[in-house]
Amino acid sequence: MKITGDQQLIKKMNKTIVLDTIRQKQPLSRADISAAIGLNKATVSSLVAELIDSRLVNEIGPGESSGGRKPTLLLFNKQAGFAIGVDIRVSDLLAVLVDLEGNVIREKSVPLADSEPGSMAEQIRKTVAQLSRRLPESPYGIVGIGIGVPGLVDETSRVVSAPNLGWDNVDLAGALAAELGDNIHIDNEANAGAIGEKLYGAGRDSLNLIYLSIGVGIGSGIIVGGELYRGTSNFSGEVGHMTVAEDGPLCRCGNRGCWETLASEKALVDRAASLWKEDAPSLEEILASAKQGDKDAVELLNEIGSQLGVGLANLVNILNPELIVIGNRLSLAGEVFEDAMLGTIKNRSLSYHRKKTHVAFAKLGIRSTALGAASMPITAFLTDPDVSVQETV
Structure with missing residues (x-):
């Protein structure tokens, strides 16, 4: 049977829902997922098999039996990939390397002698390269970069104005894309901080x-x-x-x-x-x-x-x-x-x-923006679990 575009879209959406359910409620079984989201068990099993093949989900052994055979429990593979979040401040930048659940693997703070856009882009490239060295083994490596900027950022991720940096109409994402890939997200630093505290901090x-x-x-x-x-x-x-x-x-x-x-x-x-x-x-x-x-x-x-x-x-x-x-x-x-x-x-x-x-x-202290920034490429990556991401930046 030929699969139509609508069917493919529905399948992708269902796979995303299954993955998100595992992330939010892990560990849980296929039957637990079916009961939680209302998809039949055969569909859930098929989608889980694909997520296991893509190494986003792991089987971790049997759970408690409710009378029959013990169910196999599933766990989200938080080290399937990593992301980097950057908080650009007036006198320094803070960058963090995190796993797919936002746990900090390592971080680096760098003083800024020059906030000129070209110099800033070069410093970000250097910092990303330093954090990316000797990554733990993973199938996807760095899945993307998120950056918080102290200024106005429009819908296209262009920095319209950042007065404290002396920036006007700066395409920072474009300056970084050739070396760091397309999954680059730029937002106002307070927006990123709000996301960080909502996901991982005081606002959970x-x-x-x-x-x-x-x-x-x-x-x-x-x-x-x-x-x-x-x-x-x-x-x-x-x-x-x-x-x-x-x-x-x-x-x-x-x-x-x-x-x-x-x-x-x-x-x-x-x-x-x-x-x-x-x-x-x-x-x-x-x-x-x-x-x-x-x-x-x-x-x-x-x-x-x-x-x-x-x-x-x-x-x-x-x-x-x-x-x-x-x-x-x-x-x-x-x-x-x-x-x-x-x-x-x-x-x-x-x-x-x-x-x-x-x-x-x-x-999260002064990490709020960096962690919120890192969450943006992670969200984009996990929202489309069919996407193949390069293993290196």
């Missing part, structure tokens, strides 16, 4: 959450109903540029009183430099001083916490999220400014809106 059990990336600027990734909200042009989440002080400091965007001019890591460091009349201290130095009881450092961090609370109260009132996750570098000082931040949220948000909203710090 939340369907509606906001991830705040607070570093030189403030960006957000917004998850609604378990899916990333992107907006009409893929540019949602620029919460750092909502006005919180009408006559506040001038922002790099040209506006005054943007939230990030008052509550970002840069705002903290600039304020510390003006108070202490010396070279701008780092976040780590300010935090160390606060932990040693330095009154000025503690007050400064509490001031930043209060300013964070102002913007967070707005987000609570507008979006009524289940969870707000605070990530990127400023989260390192969360233990100091948390009380001031939460107090401001309580005082400025509507009580019914905040009643079920929880605020947490990123469970």
Whole structure:
């Protein structure tokens, strides 16, 4: 019998569903899969056989019997391939090599002396090559690369604007494709961070959450109903540029009183430099001083916490999220400014809106964006389990 295009599509979709069911509920048997997704046992067995042949699924032995022959249990082969996630920051980049379940195999942090697009592309190529050396044995090798960029990224993965890097209209994926392949995904770093925390971190059990990336600027990734909200042009989440002080400091965007001019890591460091009349201290130095009881450092961090609370109260009132996750570098000082931040949220948000909203710090620390970026090529790879992927980058 000739298989039509529609039948082939349905078969591919069913195979993807079977694979995803194994990943989410492993270990389980063929009968378990049939019961979970409603496909007959013969169809499930045929699709499982193909997944075993492609080495995406392994048989791991018998499970408990319910009266008849013991069923053979199935396990997703998380080391069938690997992915690399890259978090581009203003002064450095963080790259992680992960297996297909997002477990970090190795990572590398590289300082950036030059953020020019060509130099950045070359540094990414070098870092990917270093992480790819001596991979554990696998049938698919590196399945793809994901990159988080601190700027606006359109639907085609082109970086429209990244002011802190000095980029406008940069085709980073195109610059990398010749050496790193076509499975390259580029997104705003806060979107990637939101995906990372949703899949692997603080947001695993939340369907509606906001991830705040607070570093030189403030960006957000917004998850609604378990899916990333992107907006009409893929540019949602620029919460750092909502006005919180009408006559506040001038922002790099040209506006005054943007939230990030008052509550970002840069705002903290600039304020510390003006108070202490010396070279701008780092976040780590300010935090160390606060932990040693330095009154000025503690007050400064509490001031930043209060300013964070102002913007967070707005987000609570507008979006009524289940969870707000605070990530990127400023989260390192969360233990100091948390009380001031939460107090401001309580005082400025509507009580019914905040009643079920929880605020947490990123469970993945500064890896949120890199891990979220790595998940993007993994998702693309596993959504089409018929695709043959090269074993090397």
